Amino acid sequence: MTDLPTTARAVIIGGGIVGCSVAYHLGKLGWTDTVLLERKKLTSGTTFHAAGLVGQLRTSANITQLLGHSVALYKTLEAETGLQTGWKMNGxxxxxxxxxxxxxxxxxxxxxxxxxxxxxxxxxxxxxxxxxxxxxxxxxxxxxxxxxGQANPSDITQSLARGARMAGVKIFEDTPVTRVIVEDGRIRGVETPFGTIECEKVVCCAGQWTRTLAATVGVNVPLVxxxxxxxxxxxxxxxxxxxxxxxxxxxxxxxxxxxxxxxxxxxxxxxxxxxxxxxxxxxxxxxxxxxxxxxxxxxxxxxxxxxxxxxxxxxxxxxxPESFTPDGNFILGEAPELRNFFVGAGFNAFGIASGGGAGMALAEWVATGAAPYDLWPVDIRRFGPAHRSTDYVRTRTMEAYAKHYTIAWPSEEMKSARPTRRSPLYAHLKAAGACFGEKLGWERPNWFAAPGEEPVDRYSYQRPGWFDAVGREHRAAREGCVLIDQTSFAKFTLKGPDAAKALNWIAAGNVDRAVGSLTYTQMLNAKGGIECDLTVVRRAADEFYITTGTGFATHDFDWISRNLCGDAHLIDVTSGSAVLSLMGPKSRDILQPLTEGDLSNSGFPFGTAKTIFIAGCPVLALRVTYVGELGWELHMPTEVAVTVYEALLATGQITNAGYRAIETLRLEKGYRAWGSDIGPDHTPVEAGLSWAVKMKSGLPFLGRDAIAAQLENGVRKRLATFTAAPDTILLGRETIYRNGQRVGWLSSGGYGHTVGQAIGIGYVRHPEGVTEDFILSGSYELEVASDRVPATVHLAPLHDPQNLRVKS
Missing domain, CATH: 3.30.9.10 (D-Amino Acid Oxidase, subunit A, domain 2)
Structure with a gap:
């Protein structure tokens, strides 16, 4: 093959519908110096035998938008390229x-x-x-x-390929990639039997071959x-x-x-x-x-x-054969293990429906370094260490495949490949009646059964089987004291002479504070969108301890590490420590007799951290809360977790609680959850988190200009809390109506056992701008299972630990 170029801006591996769609969209973006290499013939992997149904509806607005792009593209592609696509919008x-x-x-x-x-x-x-x-x-x-609608998979792919060629992209069939060349941690090019192509970016759309090929350069793509x-x-x-x-x-x-x-x-x-x-x-x-x-x-x-x-x-x-994934969602994005190595694979037999939109999104990701909008449900960084095991991936994927058409119950847990990652307290919690859920391989207590109850989830679109149990734990947190095993938290240490400077550039809040300070902060992209939501403890002049959510371990480590500058090194220390959250108005009275440290409000103020000893064991205590009550996160070496747990339980004043109670408690307090309420498409101004941003300090940080512009010019959406009658079942994704007009949807939903109402959180949207007066002056309804119910809007927390009140 004499016409194979020796250099390219990007090389796409794989000539199925996704690879050809990426090529088409990169061509549209002006990336004409792009080469697509197909090992055999276009569509010859799995595309040619796809059924060709094109559906659009998903639970994520952005994935639905992505699928809508496929439909919009397929409508016009034939006219553009002159090749038939078989597209029919027959509903x-x-x-x-x-x-x-x-x-x-x-x-x-x-x-x-x-x-x-x-x-x-x-x-x-x-x-x-x-x-x-x-x-x-x-x-x-x-x-x-x-x-x-429906389409002919091979015809659409050939039409996309022609569109790519029309834009200047070069496509070579019968040209397998035998090696991705990586030197000093950087992509240098790809090898083929006909020569080497030097490039900086590789886009791997190799279908069911992707996992094996990506693994040769250390990238994990969980599909089978x-x-x-x-x-x-x-x-x-x-x-x-x-x-x-x-x-x-x-x-x-x-x-x-x-x-x-x-x-x-x-x-x-x-x-x-x-x-x-x-x-x-x-x-x-x-x-x-x-x-x-x-x-x-x-x-x-x-x-x-x-x-x-x-x-x-x-x-x-x-x-x-088709490639399927452990959660039934496809895989897009830049690999966290290798810069400039992008993946588009694992389409779970709906690659034709996804192809147009996925190709668009991945092309923009390649061209600009960022996805066009929040694509967390399909982001490659949603996976973790367990997904490196092919046995684990295959076992979980078989369950996901089998559930493709079963009812998608709210809060449903997967059952296969469990348990994998366990807290030191797993056996103790199981003996105490824990019903476990799983997140990124971690077993986590969701709720606790009382004597005579069975710790088994019973799912429903009405009140689930755990409703009363969660209510007990919720009330114990509000009135007494609960203990929650949160060992699965992702935990990082940042060290180095430039650690403070580097972290303060990435963090929207000011983390360059005194040793022992604790900062709740977001990390923003250049548009002001929230990429991470976490807490930072300053342990020393050159050392910080960072805590984030279990499911965000890979994502947040990647975001922080790729944005670091100077002499600062990030280390994942998740497995080294256990975490027990002691929360509730009686937590100080219970904890104080067990330690010599001063736990008074003056001696241990909110937003600080220090080492105390419990039962002779060192514990890093963080004065922080995600449930809206007095409390501490207790971080400790894993080997002392059982000792500390037993000492706390021996007081006889503590109730075990789980993650489902955390959810109901945080809804009452109005705390935001990354991945639902906040994310890359939402800024702190829009999310009501401006108070956590260091704008008054004058200090520079990533995303500052975008936040300044919003504070000056206003925003077109803002997060608010809604309450409805107690018998209303809110799960998230319910439609918000203001004065009869659709203005958004709920990002989270649940029930507040203290306020006795259904609670939802969601953005009120208005193209001409959204202010507090705009939100509070409206009359609201929520569409729930196609019925509209009255709702009350709130911009303040529903629950105040000092004075319970409902604001409307």
Missing amino acids: GLRLACNAERWTEVKRQATTAHSFGLEMHLLTPKEAQEMWPLMTIDDLVGAAYLPTD SVEHQYMVTEKIEGVTTTLPTLRDPDRLTYWKEEVGGLVWGGYEPNPKPWAQNGIPEGFHFELLTSDFDHYSQFMEDAIARVPALATAGVKQLING
């Missing part, structure tokens, strides 16, 4: 066959309305009129999204291959080209029209992993052996839904 139906599923569908409709996506609720008869071939005897209702089957029928009487796509999750199946027949498949509860010992050499444009026995589990339910299947001819049962 999509989703069925519900029982009351709980109908509640889920109605909540999905509310979510769609929140995000501005059109979605209609239908009666069974109305659904049948749109899809006449189906029976409706068991239907409770259905939802219809008119902008959903799973067999996925669908059937193609001969022509069926009554199947028209305008038939909407159909999803019947209670029967685990999906359907679409193709050449007068039906393509239909499903997500079985007993999926079959593939290529457990590696993908066969040279595998391309290949299908797996059809497994009619395995597929037969769908047949009875499918024929009951579409009786014409019983006599329809079968063209083919297609069995093709």
Whole structure:
């Protein structure tokens, strides 16, 4: 191959729909010095055998927006490139066959309305009129999204490739990448059998080959291959080209029209992993052996839904491997292990729906160094150490695949690959009745069963089985004292002569304070968006101790380390210490007799930290709270955790509590949660956190100019708290209406056991600006499962530890 260039601005590995979409969008951004390399032929990996359904609705507004970009692109791509795409915007139906599923569908409709996506609720008869071939005897209702559709995966990919070439991007088939060249921790280029291409950026969109290829340069991409089957029928009487796509999750199946027949498949509860010992050499444009026995589990339910299947001819049962991930979301972003190595993979059999938007987002990420908007649900940094184990990833992925069409219960926990990471107190907490959840491999107590209760989650769209137990723990925190094992906190140490200077540039709050000070702070991007939300303790002139949420360990370590300057070194010390949070109005009275240290308010003020001794054991005590009560986070070496725990419990005045009580407590206090209430798309000004930003100091920090502009010019959204009647079930994603107009959606929701009301937090949006007066002068409703309920808005905490009050 003589025309292979020797240099490029970026090299894309993989010629499926995602790789070609990245190439297309990079070309549109002016990155014409981009090369795409495909080991065999375009689409020959998994794209060519995709079913081609294009749905848009997800629980994240931004992922829904990303999928909407796919639809907008597919509408115009054929006209732009002259190549057919097979795109049809024939809409999509989703069925519900029982009351709980109908509640889920109605909540999905509310979510769609929140995000501005059109979605209609239908009666069974109305659904049948749109899809006449189906029976409706068991239907409770259905939802219809008119902008959903279907496409031909190979045609769309070829059209994207032509669009990329038209923009100047070079595409080479039959050109495998044999090595990604890394020298001194930096990408230098890629090797092929036909020569080396020097480049600074590599975009790995190699589908199910991505995990193995990325691992050669130390990058972890948690995905595995799973067999996925669908059937193609001969022509069926009554199947028209305008038939909407159909999803019947209670029967685990999906359907679409193709050449007068039906393509239909499903997500079985007993999926079959593939290529457990590696993908066969040279595998391309290949299908797996059809497994009619395995597929037969769908047949009875499918024929009951579409009786014409019983006599329809079968063209083919297609069995093709797809890459799936441990949480069912795809993987995008720059790898935390290697700068300028980007990943777009693991699309869980909805790569066609995601391809256009994912390619756009990843191209912008490559070109600008940042995602176009918050993509945390699919960010590669959401994974942790456990995901380096292929056995762990495969076990968890099989569960995620099997749950693809099951009801997505609120607060549902995964059961597989557990336990993995355990606190030293795990056995003690289990004996005390803990019902554990899991986060990034850590076992964490969610709630505690009382004697006679079973510590088992019972899920519901109404009151869940743990509601009363959490209420007990909530009230104990407000009235007495609770102890919460938060050992899973991510914990970092920053050391070095330039540590204070470096950290103070990254932190929006002033962390360059006296030794022993504790600072709650955000870390911002250049647009003022919140990238991290954490606490910082100054241990010495050149040393800081940083604590952040369990699930943000990889993300926050990456953000801090990539923005450090000077002689400062970040070390992950999570495994070295256990954390016990002692919270409640009686916490001082309980803790003081156990230590020689002065715990009085004057001797140990809020926002400070110091070492005390409990039962002869050294404990770094942090005077801070996330529940809105007097209390301390007690950080200690893991080897003394049991001793300290037993000494505290021996007082007989402490109640064990879990993470679900933390959630209800923080909602009453109005504390923000990163990943839901705050994130890269939200600034401290918009989130009501301006008080935590060092604007008055005059000190420089990353994002300062953006914050200054907002303080001067105002904002177009602002976070507020809403309360509703006690029997209202708020989960997040409910639509906010102000004076009858849609103005946003809830980012968090729950119940306040002290205030006795449903509580939600969400942004009020208005293109002409949002002020306190604008928010407080409105009359509010929340759309909950497609019904509107009255709500009261608040800009102050609902609970004050000194004087309980509800403000409206």
